[in-house]
Amino acid sequence: MSTIAIASDRFPAMGTRVELHLFGRGASAALRPLREVIERIEVALTMHRESPTTRLNAQLAARREALIEEPLLREAIAVAMRMHALTDGLFDVASTLPDGGGPVRGGLAHARLDADGMIHVERQLSLDFGGLGKGLALDHCAGVLAAHGIGAAIVSLGESSILAWGTHPHGECWPLSVPHPFRPDQPLQELQLRDAAISISSTIANGASSPSRAPIVRPAGGAAVTMAATAIVVHRSGARAEALSTAALIATPQERESLAAQAALSVFECDAGGQACRLDPQVKAE
Amino acid sequence: MTDSDFETSRRHFLHSIALAAGAAAAPWALGAAHAADTAGARVRIGIIGVGDRGSALLQNLNQSRNCVVTAVCDDYPPNLARARALAGPRAAAHADYRRLLQAGGLDAAVVATPLDLHAPVVLDALDAGLHVFCEKAMARTVEDCTAMVERSRQHGRVLQIGHQRMFSPAYLRARARILAGDIGVVTQIRAQWHRNSNWRRSVPPGSGLERKINWRLYKQHSGGLMTELACHQLQVANWFFDAVPTRVIGSGSLCYWKDGRDIDDQVALIYDYSGGRKLIYDSLINNRRYGCEEQVQGDKGTIEAETAQMFTETTPTVPGLQRMLRDIAEGLYRSVPIGGASWSPEIPVTTPGESLGRGPYEETLLQLEAFGEAVKTGRPLPDLLRQAYHASIASLLGERAMDTGLPVEWPDHLRMPKEAA
Numbered sequence: 001m002s003t004i005a006i007a008s009d010r011f012p013a014m015g016t017r018v019e020l021h022l023f024g025r026g027a028s029a030a031l032r033p034l035r036e037v038i039e040r041i042e043v044a045l046t047m048h049r050e051s052p053t054t055r056l057n058a059q060l061a062a063r064r065e066a067l068i069e070e071p072l073l074r075e076a077i078a079v080a081m082r083m084h085a086l087t088d089g090l091f092d093v094a095s096t097l098p099d100g101g102g103p104v105r106g107g108l109a110h111a112r113l114d115a116d117g118m119i120h121v122e123r124q125l126s127l128d129f130g131g132l133g134k135g136l137a138l139d140h141c142a143g144v145l146a147a148h149g150i151g152a153a154i155v156s157l158g159e160s161s162i163l164a165w166g167t168h169p170h171g172e173c174w175p176l177s178v179p180h181p182f183r184p185d186q187p188l189q190e191l192q193l194r195d196a197a198i199s200i201s202s203t204i205a206n207g208a209s210s211p212s213r214a215p216i217v218r219p220a221g222g223a224a225v226t227m228a229a230t231a232i233v234v235h236r237s238g239a240r241a242e243a244l245s246t247a248a249l250i251a252t253p254q255e256r257e258s259l260a261a262q263a264a265l266s267v268f269e270c271d272a273g274g275q276a277c278r279l280d281p282q283v284k285a286e
Numbered sequence: 287m288t289d290s291d292f293e294t295s296r297r298h299f300l301h302s303i304a305l306a307a308g309a310a311a312a313p314w315a316l317g318a319a320h321a322a323d324t325a326g327a328r329v330r331i332g333i334i335g336v337g338d339r340g341s342a343l344l345q346n347l348n349q350s351r352n353c354v355v356t357a358v359c360d361d362y363p364p365n366l367a368r369a370r371a372l373a374g375p376r377a378a379a380h381a382d383y384r385r386l387l388q389a390g391g392l393d394a395a396v397v398a399t400p401l402d403l404h405a406p407v408v409l410d411a412l413d414a415g416l417h418v419f420c421e422k423a424m425a426r427t428v429e430d431c432t433a434m435v436e437r438s439r440q441h442g443r444v445l446q447i448g449h450q451r452m453f454s455p456a457y458l459r460a461r462a463r464i465l466a467g468d469i470g471v472v473t474q475i476r477a478q479w480h481r482n483s484n485w486r487r488s489v490p491p492g493s494g495l496e497r498k499i500n501w502r503l504y505k506q507h508s509g510g511l512m513t514e515l516a517c518h519q520l521q522v523a524n525w526f527f528d529a530v531p532t533r534v535i536g537s538g539s540l541c542y543w544k545d546g547r548d549i550d551d552q553v554a555l556i557y558d559y560s561g562g563r564k565l566i567y568d569s570l571i572n573n574r575r576y577g578c579e580e581q582v583q584g585d586k587g588t589i590e591a592e593t594a595q596m597f598t599e600t601t602p603t604v605p606g607l608q609r610m611l612r613d614i615a616e617g618l619y620r621s622v623p624i625g626g627a628s629w630s631p632e633i634p635v636t637t638p639g640e641s642l643g644r645g646p647y648e649e650t651l652l653q654l655e656a657f658g659e660a661v662k663t664g665r666p667l668p669d670l671l672r673q674a675y676h677a678s679i680a681s682l683l684g685e686r687a688m689d690t691g692l693p694v695e696w697p698d699h700l701r702m703p704k705e706a707a
Binding site: 001002004006008010011012015016017019021023049050134154156157158159160161162168169170171174175176177178181184187188198200201202203204230232 | 575577593597601602603604606607610611614615616617618619620621622623624625626627628629630631
């Protein structure tokens with residue numbers, strides 16, 4: 001039996017369930033700061049109740065610029081812009097609101113964030129950080145864990161955004177096995193991780209196709225992804241992993257090659273019979 | 287998608303959510319799904335009262351597959367002009383609803399007038415031999431609500447009231463989960479409807495139309511927050527408790543919008559149900575932070591019906607991480623099975639492997655199509671009118687409790703028995 005200290009917490013946040021499991025010295029002391037940083041990001045970015053993000057969207061609907069006072073929101077926008085550029089526009093948190101029509105993705109190209117925290121937009125935009133917030137939260141969690149000197153931890157946000165911090169207490173890395181979405185007893189991909197974030201984007205299972213979920217769409221044209229697929233991305237940064245996993249689901253084969261240069265990326269097309277066809281090029285090491 | 291495909295998929299949609307909800311949860315939904323397909327003849331509708339809500343109903347009727355609006359009526363010229371534009375040139379237009387009824391050529395009337403006019407218009411329409419769909423609340427007084435029910439039975443005509451949550455997949459699914467015991471013993475429902483608006487509609491200066499256009503602000507015409515907002519949520523509470531209240535206490539006030547209106551702009555009530563259960567309700571119109579919600583609270587969990595989310599008292603643990611913790615405690619080094627689409631507390635509104643879809647299946651359209659099917663068969667969908675009647679009575683008794691400052695018991699003669707299966 002192991003005598004290693006274990007500290008855990010479980011709570012709902014960011015529209016999902018969060019589990020924190022920390023190991024070794026200092027584990028208990030780091031739990032509260034981890035929970036607080038996750039909850040602060042939720043408060044700043046949520047669309048489910050009034051927040052700095054919903055207020056910003058209201059301001060941008062009325063006029064073409066706004067001062068962003070909330071530091072986390074400012075950070076989220078800056079990261080979103082970097083990810084938008086990194087993915088050649090495939091990842092986009094902004095919807096434009098054309099006259100007479102519903103929202104269309106592909107809007108962040110019309111926005112500019114200056115050094116004073118003013119956002120300027122060329123047309124009406126609405127920002128939604130549902131595809132980035134958990135990744136940002138993982139990055140902040142990594143900061144908390146480093147600051148507390150934690151040697152090993154797993155942070156799970158809805159099991160789709162996971163931080164594998166340090167190594168497994170009894171091994172040289174964190175061995176994670178992502179199950180096949182239709183056959184949970186079968187692994188889809190085995191990963192050996194250390195100080196890494198994983199983002200899994202999927203159009204299947206866990207009610208991903210529920211009408212209450214926002215569909216994953218290509219920014220250009222707004223076409224929804226209909227393929228039954230799962231994308232798995234590993235990177236030191238949770239935000240990058242999350243942006244790339246979303247982008248990978250909507251990318252063409254040529255675009256996936258470009259994305260694979262940015263992070264370790266796998267895309268699988270899965271069927272209910274348990275088959276999984278890997279679509280991406282060979283996974284490249286970071 | 288062909289008309290046949292749409293009809294099939296719409297019927298399949300209703301059938302799948304009805305099955306999911308179960309006959310006990312929503313007997314009307316199965317009826318709507320199983321209604322005989324008498325394709326060919328659309329139900330001819332005359333719509334009386336084409337203000338904001340009436341226009342919305344008209345637009346939904348235009349999209350329906352089994353109804354057609356052949357006459358419109360409103361005694362306010364701008365509304366009538368809008369109705370004519372929406373209904374098209376083939377629809378007859380009237381400024382007096384009695385002329386619409388006399389003109390004939392209709393199968394049913396849709397009534398969306400100010401609340402105090404519901405009863406006279408509906409009673410006249412029933413006397414004219416029409417089936418009637420009437421917006422909620424049923425009527426301005428308890429006596430009028432009862433008269434409408436009795437008149438529909440006397441004439442053997444369908445009377446359906448506009449409570450669209452009874453056709454919402456989220457609410458149907460929530461009801462099914464409650465019946466299945468997923469949130470345990472439900473002891474309390476909390477509901478609120480908070481808005482931030484003066485509720486006024488613009489009135490041409492000097493027209494003398496203040497009370498006509500802003501009827502919702504005056505007790506002569508409306509029960510205000512109770513009949514215009516609370517009535518929806520009282521229906522949900524009665525449905526989810528499967529009971530009517532035994533008693534209500536309440537307090538209302540005109541607190542903020544002191545602009546000549548005489549309805550309350552803030553209400554707070556407690557409805558008692560059998561077994562000690564309670565509905566805690568409030569509504570106000572000068573703060574929107576907490577919006578519109580019903581929180582169904584049981585000893586095992588909570589359902590928030592508006593957002594279709596279910597929260598268990600203890601967030602379920604991740605099985606793969608539980609195994610990881612056991613392995614680490616036992617000194618084992620083994621892979622951690624974890625990862626997939628983000629876990630959600632939402633009540634799934636998909637049947638296994640199938641999406642119920644959105645868009646064409648919005649609940650207002652569904653309830654109007656269900657009304658159309660009921661008109662074709664001449665048989666009302668089971669239990670709908672009872673639900674609506676009790677919701678309206680609950681709103682009016684709540685108003686009475688606030689006006690008197692006294693507890694109001696629910697009279698036995700205002701309980702409508704369930705229909706025999």
